[in-house]
Amino acid sequence: MSVKRAISRVVYGSRYARVPWGQRIYVRPGERLVREFQWRLRLRRAPVVSLQEYRERTPLGEIEEFVSCHLCGETRQQPLFEPADAKRGWSYRVVRCPACGFLYRNPNIRPERLGDLYAAGYSGFLTGRYAANRQRRYRLTMDAFGPVFESGQGRRLLDFGCGAGLFLELAEQRGFDAVGVDLSADSVAAANARLTRARAHFGAPEDVPEIAAGGFDVITLWSVLAHLPRPLEDFKRFRDLLAPGGVLLILTVNAASLQLKAYGSGWNGFTKNHLMFYSAETMPALLRRTGFAAVAFAPFYGDTVEAGTTKLPAPLQERLRRNVENSDGGNMLRALAFADTEAVERWGGGLAVRPLL
Template identity: 80%
Template sequence: MAAVKRTIYRALYGSRYDRVPWGQRIYVRPGERLAREVQWRLRLRRAELLTLAEYRERTDLGEIEEFVVCHLCGDSRQQPLFRPTGPKGRWSYQVVRCPGCGFLYRNPNIRPERLGDLYANGYSAFLTGKYAADRRRRYRLTMDSFHPVFAQGGGRRLLDFGCGAGLFLELAEQRGFDAAGVDLSPDSVAEANRRLARARAYHGTPEDVPEIAVGGFDVITLWSVLAHLPRPLDDFRRFRSLLAPGGVLMILTVNAASLQLKAHGSAWNGFTKNHLMFYSAETMPTLLRRTGFAGVAFTPFYGDTVEAGTTKLSEPLQRRLRRKVEASDGGNMLRALAFADDEAIDRWGGGLKVRRLPKYEG
């Protein structure tokens, strides 16, 4: 099928877009953005709309799973859209859409007390090797997009939630942050502490570690962690309580409004084995508002190699790519900076398009 698609695209567009990375070609090929949006609307129109009871009757429930309703708006109706499946069928799950607010999430979802089962063995091996070099590059590019928050730590306290093998904590301590991290994978935490000089990684949750539970953090980072959280409202209330006045929360996650999702459906690369929830620039502000944050800013993602300059594109293609990404979904990754309060907006919001969030009354 992939070979057939390549042949069709080559026949339609020739070779002029071959230098554009595959994930970004969808933005620069004429007419494709419109075609994918139409494809998405047709998918939504054709999808069933079920009550939770109807959905439960026809859906299998795994040992560590539970049925859930929309965490953002509480709507219990289910609109099944996707069935991501791993290599050779090793894993599979159902992704539904909330018809009330448009939120995408896995249902059945993982029970919070069993979340550690997903990371118990060998997870640190995934977080190292070639993956490590790619991750470090993405860290730097994202930090640059939110300059000057990450330019110099200056002794400010930083918490990396879901720190994995400590790759970002290394960068944070090099930039002068007083950094700490937590993670549910014991082997990842052990690997992190082997590589760190001053920063420290802990196994468990923030409540398990007195040094972290006391709060007062200037920065909290969630690098590809948000999609893994089965109780996001609880977690984000906790993050808000851990932030000092003027503090910020940085989020990098897959973008559920991505044209790639609309094009590839269940085969989208954001549907991975351990991902549970999928956010966009339309749904994330609801999560932040409900958990006490004062504002949020998003920066577009043009692709790692394009931003790093290792993929050389002509000026016209560069401009076209950036214009289309900014005018549509913001890219396949969602980069957000959440502000704890007005002080944080005043201090760190300069140069960013900050969306102020009204106080949640609920």
């Protein structure tokens, strides 16, 4: 037994030993406050350096480039994490913008080499164990934003980064006129083999005439945002592709997560292909700068809790929900961005909408 685990047993006893590790920090008494203090201490101790200083001491990979903060342009860097997976042979550095708090990979991947991360075999990952509960998560997220996804009849939907078509299949079932794009050719092939009416295309939106023409009522980014090396350019494109009254749905890892604050470089949001890490504090800056009118966030309590299949006792479920709502919003960030005031009026009912413009 590790020292940390032994200390945990002494402090908390065995009551929480069977609670899944991702839920423990939300249900063990006082742990949320400890993790928040731990985070503030980390930020206080981490040095802030100039970009030039950072470049001089940091190695640069063949497909990488040094970048400044994409959200505010700040050039100073606050190095915080070095995620790595020795078994799979990858590692990188994550810095924080000392001006706006945005977390991002630096050095980052050059946009023209982004496809290198999605070479042959990526669809095998998307349709393997990763996909086992993926459609359930899509349904739970759609339910969190109510009427937007109840019926797609007469409405056009673009799934950006559609992968193997797991969500496009659901969009078909709900009646959407759905189309998707992805940078993985084998994923697109797998998607089209799965779909009946919807269609997936290889490349970028501007490469496909029917997509480049725009007029979409809904655009979805399912675990895609963290993969975009030039988010401002992409989100300006998304805004242009939306019809009046349109909305953009985002599901991504949450950079304000208590799990990040607890596990640091070992956080499960730091994966091989992730480049940028957003929170409810930093995402509005991206949306504001790219022309969106408002945004609403939905807390993420965890798939099993929301689906009603969790084994947590009712009192611990209530404590988990309360801590998620009072702190980070959960380990995943769920957001609905509104293109204009018409979209807010049409789809904002019952949501805590934050005006951006």
